[in-house]
Amino acid sequence: MSTAAPKRPAGPARLGWRIRLRRDKSLLLMTVPAVVLLLVFNYVPLFGIVTAFQEYDPLVGVWHSEWVGFDQFQQLFGDPAFWAALKNTLYLSFVQLILFFPVPIALALLLNSVVSERIRNFFQSVVYLPHFFSWVLAITIFQQMLGGAGVLNQFLRQHDIGTWDIMTNPHTFALLVTSQAVWKEAGWGIIVFLAALSAINSELYEAAAADGAGRLRRMWHITLPGLRGVIVLMLVLRLGNALSVGFEQFLIQRDAVGHEAADVLDTFSFYYGISTGGYSYGAAAGLFKSVVSLLLIWGANRLAHAFGEDGLYRR
Amino acid sequence: MTNALTVGSRREKRRTAAAAARRRARSARPPWEEPPTAVGQAAKGLTLGGTLAVILVPLWIIVLTSFSTPGAINRAGGLVLWPDGLTTETYRQMLSDPTVVTALGVSLGITLVGTALSMAVSILCAYGLSRPRSLGHRFVLLLLIVTMFISGGLIPSFLVVTGLGGYDQYWALILPSAVSVFNILVLRAFYQETSAELIDAARMDGAGDWRILWSVVLPTSRAVTAVTALFYAVGYWNSFFNVMLYMPTDSQKWPLQYVLLTYVNRANGLPGSVNSGFGETHAQTAPLSLQMAVVVLTLVPLVIVYPFVQKHLRTGVLTGAIKG
Numbered sequence: 218m219s220t221a222a223p224k225r226p227a228g229p230a231r232l233g234w235r236i237r238l239r240r241d242k243s244l245l246l247m248t249v250p251a252v253v254l255l256l257v258f259n260y261v262p263l264f265g266i267v268t269a270f271q272e273y274d275p276l277v278g279v280w281h282s283e284w285v286g287f288d289q290f291q292q293l294f295g296d297p298a299f300w301a302a303l304k305n306t307l308y309l310s311f312v313q314l315i316l317f318f319p320v321p322i323a324l325a326l327l328l329n330s331v332v333s334e335r336i337r338n339f340f341q342s343v344v345y346l347p348h349f350f351s352w353v354l355a356i357t358i359f360q361q362m363l364g365g366a367g368v369l370n371q372f373l374r375q376h377d378i379g380t381w382d383i384m385t386n387p388h389t390f391a392l393l394v395t396s397q398a399v400w401k402e403a404g405w406g407i408i409v410f411l412a413a414l415s416a417i418n419s420e421l422y423e424a425a426a427a428d429g430a431g432r433l434r435r436m437w438h439i440t441l442p443g444l445r446g447v448i449v450l451m452l453v454l455r456l457g458n459a460l461s462v463g464f465e466q467f468l469i470q471r472d473a474v475g476h477e478a479a480d481v482l483d484t485f486s487f488y489y490g491i492s493t494g495g496y497s498y499g500a501a502a503g504l505f506k507s508v509v510s511l512l513l514i515w516g517a518n519r520l521a522h523a524f525g526e527d528g529l530y531r532r
Numbered sequence: 533m534t535n536a537l538t539v540g541s542r543r544e545k546r547r548t549a550a551a552a553a554r555r556r557a558r559s560a561r562p563p564w565e566e567p568p569t570a571v572g573q574a575a576k577g578l579t580l581g582g583t584l585a586v587i588l589v590p591l592w593i594i595v596l597t598s599f600s601t602p603g604a605i606n607r608a609g610g611l612v613l614w615p616d617g618l619t620t621e622t623y624r625q626m627l628s629d630p631t632v633v634t635a636l637g638v639s640l641g642i643t644l645v646g647t648a649l650s651m652a653v654s655i656l657c658a659y660g661l662s663r664p665r666s667l668g669h670r671f672v673l674l675l676l677i678v679t680m681f682i683s684g685g686l687i688p689s690f691l692v693v694t695g696l697g698g699y700d701q702y703w704a705l706i707l708p709s710a711v712s713v714f715n716i717l718v719l720r721a722f723y724q725e726t727s728a729e730l731i732d733a734a735r736m737d738g739a740g741d742w743r744i745l746w747s748v749v750l751p752t753s754r755a756v757t758a759v760t761a762l763f764y765a766v767g768y769w770n771s772f773f774n775v776m777l778y779m780p781t782d783s784q785k786w787p788l789q790y791v792l793l794t795y796v797n798r799a800n801g802l803p804g805s806v807n808s809g810f811g812e813t814h815a816q817t818a819p820l821s822l823q824m825a826v827v828v829l830t831l832v833p834l835v836i837v838y839p840f841v842q843k844h845l846r847t848g849v850l851t852g853a854i855k856g
Contacts, residue, residue, distance in 0.1 A: 237667040243741040247660030248672050250653045251711050258692065258708040259679040265688025278695070327579060332561050336580075342842050343584050349762075349834055351770030353789045357796045357827055358590045361611060368593060371610045400586065408846060419562065426564035465773055469793065483686070490687045491777065503685030511681065 269501040275494075282497075289501035299502065301477060302485035309481065310459040312391045313398060318455065320399055321406030322448065326440065328407065329414045341411075344404025352465040355401050359393075360384055384470075387478035394466055409447055417443040449526040457514035460506050482506045591831075598622055598824035605820055622821040631783065631791060632826060638702075639769060639787040643833075646706040646768040651761055653711060658719035659745045676713045690777060700785070704778040705771065712767075715760045722756045723749055755844040762841045769833060788830050796823045 232240075264279075269289055271282040293299050324344070331337050347355065362368050364384040373380055383393060421439050430438065464483040471479040480488070482502060490499015521527070561567075597605065597612045604616035626632050657676075661669045683689075689708065698704030726749050734744050750757065772789040779785050783794075 234667060241663075241666040241668070244660040244663055244666045245668060245672075247656040247741070247745075248669075251657035251716065252672060252675060254653065254707065254711045255676065255679055255713075257696075258689065258711075259683065262684025262688035262692050263682065265684050265691050268688060268691065273691075275691075279691075324583065327576060330576070331580070340580055340584065342839075343587055345842065345845060346834075346838065347587060349766050349770075349838065351772065351789050351830070353770075353772055353793050354827065354830055357792065358594065360796070361594060361824075362590050366610055368611050368613070375609060404583075404587070412846070423562070423564050432566065468773065468776075486686050491690060496687050496691065500685060500687040503687055507683065507685055514681065 266500065266504055268497050269504045271497055273497040273500070275496065285497075289497050290505070292498065293501050293505065298480070298489075299485060302480040302482055302502075305478065306460055306462060306481040309391050309394065309462045313395050313462060314455060314459075316392075316395045317399055317403065318452070320403040322410055322444070324403065325407040325410035325414060326436075329411060341404075341407075344407065346404070347401045348405035350401065352401075352463070352469060355397060356466065356469050359397055359400075385473045387474045390470075390474045390478045394463065394470075397466060398463060406451075409451065410444060413444050413447040414440070446526055449521050449524065453514075453517040453521050456517035457510065459513055460510050594824045594827050598821055598828045600821055602819070602821070610820065611824075622819075622825045626822055626825045626829070631786075632788075632829070634784060635786050635788045635791040636829065638785060639789070640833075642702065642705055642771075642787055643765050643768040646710065647761055647765045649706065650710050650712070650715075650764040651757070654716050654719055654760065654764075655745070655750070655757070657711075658716045659723050659741070659749060661716075662720045662723035663741075664724075676716060680713050693778065698778055700779045700782060702785070705774045705787075706768070709767065709771070709774070712764065715763055719753075719756060719760055722753045726752055755847060758841050759844050759847070762837060762845075765837070766834070769830075788826070792826050792830055795826050 238245075268279060268282070270284060270286060271279070272285050272288075273279070273282045328337060328340060331340075350358075360367060364370070365380065365382050367384075370380045370382070383389065386393075417439065422435055425435050425439055460482055462481055464481070464487075467479050467481055467484050468487070471484060476484075476488075483506070486499045486502040486506070489495050489502065593611050593613055596615060599618050599620065599622070600608075600612045601617035601619045601621070604612055604618075607616060608614075660666075661673055663669070684692075693699075693704050693708055698708075730748055730752070731744055734748050739747065770789060772787070772793060775786060775790045783791075
């Protein structure tokens with residue numbers, strides 16, 4: 218009893234910090250370039266948040282601009298364009314959650330049931346590809362297929378059915394951007410689910426089959442519970458990013474469908490902040506978004522823990 | 533001599549037979565599973581085939597249109613679905629357009645320089661944080677991870693970069709996005725798995741940390757290096773928003789994605805951005821085949837690199853998703 222092993226292995230951890238510094242100085246030195254870049258381009262902008270509480274004037278800089286307290290926020294909350302952008306953001310996020318989220322799971326389940334390895338590999342290498350396209354390229358492709366001069370309308374015109382301009386219709390914009398997102402990212406999304414599927418113990422299936430469970434029962438009682446952790450993690454991430462629906466995607470298409478339908482918080486912040494020079498106003502909109510996003514991540518993570526899952530980190 | 537040869541070939545034969553059996557076993561249906569129904573098979577085939585078609589057919593049409601003569605495009609009434617008069621004239625024309633050629637050079641330059649810089653910084657930082665119980669690595673790690681959740685937002689970042697004189701400078705397209713904490717975490721997770729015995733052995737032989745990183749860790753983690761480099765390269769190659777922020781006016785400095793935006797989307801009444809941002813020179817409509825040729829040009833580097841990295845994608849992504 219008295220010879221119980223020490224809790225921590227004796228050794229380097231117990232050395233004084235001077236010795237450890239001499240030992241690890243090259244390791245520390247290696248992290249310096251990354252830390253410097255992050256300090257300059259991620260931490261310094263954090264202090265730039267104060268511009269949201271100023272009437273920022275680029276000529277005199279942050280130090281000498283006039284402090285206005287919460288004036289920018291008051292103006293923001295009285296601005297119908299801001300509420301429209303917020304409403305669009307939440308609406309588009311919701312539509313994407315409902316229509317996008319299940320697609321990679323369904324595709325992964327389907328692909329997992331394909332026996333031929335050659336087909337699986339080919340399918341994966343094709344569906345991963347659009348993830349690496351830029352939004353400029355993806356939207357160009359959509360434009361060529363569905364736009365006014367695109368393949369679809371060309372076909373409709375040749376058969377005298379009348380045209381159908383999908384790319385500039387503000388009423389169906391949510392469906393359009395969701396289908397673009399599905400086209401570009403759904404294939405990439407299956408990676409995580411395929412990995413979770415391959416981690417499920419196949420003996421479980423064997424035992425269930427021996428007990429007489431059919432295809433559907435095995436899916437319900439083994440496959441889906443096996444995927445549960447990953448699905449919850451992905452949901453948490455998606456909820457946390459609810460206010461960041463595709464920025465570049467909307468920016469490119471904003472003028473075609475009109476800003477009433479296409480403005481989200483990010484584009485609002487960009488247009489009212491940089492294009493018109495109202496830096497403080499844009500910074501206030503950006504700060505609003507950051508704070509709400511952080512609350513959403515925190516809330517979603519709490520929710521995941523409440524359901525007994527790990528969420529972003531183990532409790 | 534002959535005996536040795538036959539033995540060799542017999543062993544060879546046995547080995548290929550074993551490989552074939554393994555392949556069969558891997559792609560065989562487990563014995564307890566029901567045989568598939570015809571309807572189920574058909575539905576599955578249709579879904580998978582349809583998914584592939586939705587991705588591949590547009591690419592096919594675009595490539596074909598870029599190789600078509602104006603006559604063929606007219607006959608097809610726009611985009612070409614079947615090979616008809618093929619020509620490489622469009623590409624000759626495109627490569628004689630100084631805007632496109634300059635843009636290609638700019639894009640390649642930003643991608644190469646940016647990727648090299650990002651990889652150097654990330655590999656060093658990831659290794660620096662990967663050794664257990666080193667001084668201060670927890671603090672630095674925390675410093676990195678915080679940036680994944682809290683950011684100053686668009687305007688403060690813009691003010692910092694322009695405040696440092698980044699307007700109209702190429703470094704403004706590279707440095708602000710040079711470090712991806714996600715990629716560092718992926719690299720770090722792999723470096724932590726490099727066998728401790730191997731590293732200790734190198735240390736016994738008198739190798740310092742720089743030497744160990746270069747001669748032991750890097751050679752054993754080529755796959756993840758390739759995946760990370762691909763992620764960075766694709767990020768630089770695809771970036772257009774930074775251009776819109778920091779160099780919207782000088783069309784001689786635009787990378788390819790931004791030229792594509794003006795060539796294609798402007799021509800189709802999809803002006804992408806700040807109206808003042810576009811030079812007058814490209815306001816007129818470029819011929820359809822030329823637009824499609826620029827699209828193809830943005831795809832070429834990806835098509836060249838992708839097959840080499842594709843088989844490693846899974847490992848890179850999963851490490852990031854699970855341990856990050």
